[in-house]
Amino acid sequence: MSSPTAPGLPDGTVDGPPHSTVDNLLAFLTTSCVSCRDHWGKMGAVALGTAGAAHLVVVTPSRSMEDEPLARSLTPAGAHLHMSSDTWFMYGVGQAGTFVLVRSRADGPPPWSEPGEVLGSAVPSDLGELPELVLGWQRRPDS
Numbered sequence: 001m002s003s004p005t006a007p008g009l010p011d012g013t014v015d016g017p018p019h020s021t022v023d024n025l026l027a028f029l030t031t032s033c034v035s036c037r038d039h040w041g042k043m044g045a046v047a048l049g050t051a052g053a054a055h056l057v058v059v060t061p062s063r064s065m066e067d068e069p070l071a072r073s074l075t076p077a078g079a080h081l082h083m084s085s086d087t088w089f090m091y092g093v094g095q096a097g098t099f100v101l102v103r104s105r106a107d108g109p110p111p112w113s114e115p116g117e118v119l120g121s122a123v124p125s126d127l128g129e130l131p132e133l134v135l136g137w138q139r140r141p142d143s
Helices: 037-049 068-074 085-090 127-139
Strands: 021-028 055-060 080-083 098-105 117-122
Touching (some): 055 068, 068 080, 098 127, 117 127
Parallel strands (some): 021 055, 055 080
Antiparallel strands (some): 098 117
């Protein structure tokens, strides 16, 4: 198996850790969920509050079950919208309003197509709690 190459190194190998990781905060929401309405409205602040810590990904059920134009209009700038019921099943999410922090390889598939390492999950009543939760999950000794 050959190593990736990088210019400037005598043996052509990459200097540093073999795989870097990325954290994604998956927000499992629906456009019809009454308790999610407040979450949709505050998601922009959550994206800013976790900007250095995790990428925000809004995960709704599949397009056949959701109002896609509404979901796109509610998704805050800078966040990714992924519409797939399979992702809900993959992470065992049974309640809208669940947030899951997932770590995966930066050079690997996104965590909505292949499961990553779950660092933590919660169903917060107040989204103001999320930045602190995310930092706590990331600081765990086993993460």
